[in-house]
Amino acid sequence: MRLRRSMLFVPGSSAASLSTAFVFKPDSVMFDLEDAVSLREKDAARLLVFHALQQPLYDGIERVVRINPLDTPFGHDDLQAAIRGGADTIRLPKTDTPEQVRELEAAVERIERDCGREVGSTHLMAAIESASGVVNALAIAQASPRITGIALAGFDYVMDMQTQRGDGTELFYARCAVLHAARAAKIDCYDVVFSDLDDEEGFLKEVDLIKRLGFNGKSLINPRQIELLHNAYAPTQEEMDYARRVVAAAEKAEKQGLGVIAMGGKMIDGPVVDNARRVLDRAAASGLRKE
Ligand SMILES: CC(C)(COP(=O)(O)OP(=O)(O)OC[C@H]1O[C@@H](n2cnc3c(N)ncnc32)[C@H](O)[C@@H]1OP(=O)(O)O)[C@@H](O)C(=O)NCCC(=O)NCCSC(=O)C[C@@](O)(CC(=O)O)C(=O)O
Numbered sequence: 001m002r003l004r005r006s007m008l009f010v011p012g013s014s015a016a017s018l019s020t021a022f023v024f025k026p027d028s029v030m031f032d033l034e035d036a037v038s039l040r041e042k043d044a045a046r047l048l049v050f051h052a053l054q055q056p057l058y059d060g061i062e063r064v065v066r067i068n069p070l071d072t073p074f075g076h077d078d079l080q081a082a083i084r085g086g087a088d089t090i091r092l093p094k095t096d097t098p099e100q101v102r103e104l105e106a107a108v109e110r111i112e113r114d115c116g117r118e119v120g121s122t123h124l125m126a127a128i129e130s131a132s133g134v135v136n137a138l139a140i141a142q143a144s145p146r147i148t149g150i151a152l153a154g155f156d157y158v159m160d161m162q163t164q165r166g167d168g169t170e171l172f173y174a175r176c177a178v179l180h181a182a183r184a185a186k187i188d189c190y191d192v193v194f195s196d197l198d199d200e201e202g203f204l205k206e207v208d209l210i211k212r213l214g215f216n217g218k219s220l221i222n223p224r225q226i227e228l229l230h231n232a233y234a235p236t237q238e239e240m241d242y243a244r245r246v247v248a249a250a251e252k253a254e255k256q257g258l259g260v261i262a263m264g265g266k267m268i269d270g271p272v273v274d275n276a277r278r279v280l281d282r283a284a285a286s287g288l289r290k291e
């Protein structure tokens with residue numbers, strides 16, 4: 001099981017952060033060339049990111065680059081640096097339509113051919129940051145076989161919706177819509193960043209909600225949030241013990257030719273057993289929750 005719980009934004013203009021972010025062990029690092037970088041730092045940041053991508057200490061961590069949109073003066077240069085530098089994944093911000101994804105895909109393929117990189121080896125992610133993006137989420141998610149995930153971007157989205165971040169009510173429809181699009185397209189789905197670094201309780205409450213909804217994880221802005229998120233996504237000892245009992249009971253039932261059984265007064269059938277196996281796979285991949 002490949003875990004993609006945490007995607008840590010690292011500002012592309014911060015040489016110090018770019019050279020140390022691997023120590024925090026996020027599942028993915030996202031070197032940012034877009035909104036974390038001021039206009040006058042764009043060129044320097046692109047060069048820093050190109051070099052950071054080649055740092056061997058990032059091996060084992062997915063390396064994502066958030067480029068500027070392709071209709072800005074920076075987008076195509078960002079893409080050249082990211083692909084030639086060896087990025088695993090390009091994250092396209094402010095994706096409103098599937099045509100933007102197809103334009104990105106064509107540009108990526110041209111650069112892969114030019115620099116001798118295997119065609120198809122660069123994955124894509126689309127960040128959905130507007131009402132149009134939410135309405136087009138399924139078409140965006142299915143726009144390219146290179147897309148491995150879509151992400152909801154809360155701050156630009158609430159601006160577009162003429163509201164502001166609050167208790168999550170303002171994101172409820174978008175979270176459900178984007179998540180359904182991702183699941184229908186069989187790709188991963190990331191929740192919004194949580195910006196109040198000192199509100200650990202609020203962060204964990206939000207993580208609990210998005211985990212129950214079915215998100216793979218979240219985009220993060222600070223290393224302090226990584227361990228909290230990973231721990232919240234890890235199964236508890238109790239969940240693992242129960243999953244083991246379910247699998248054992250189901251295997252026994254199968255030998256007896258039974259498709260459905262009861263265990264402790266609860267029905268155990270195919271989807272329940274699949275879910276138990278997923279809990280065991282997740283426990284093997286991430287370890288158990290530390291209480
Ligand atoms: C918030 C803050 C300034 C706080 O700094 P502080 O220094 O107070 O934090 P501390 O915890 O004290 O740091 C302890 C140690 O960790 C180091 N450290 C901190 N953060 C690190 C990091 N990210 N990577 C590596 N290293 C890091 C730090 O350098 C220090 O190192 P050292 O000095 O050696 O001890 C900092 O975190 C930060 O800049 N975050 C990234 C912000 C960012 O990228 N924003 C753009 C993306 S969102 C967006 O665009 C909206 C969106 O588009 C989103 C979407 O699309 O989803 C939408 O629309 O919603």
Ligand SMILES: [Mg+2]
Nearest residue numbers: 035129153156
């Ligand atoms: Mg944004």
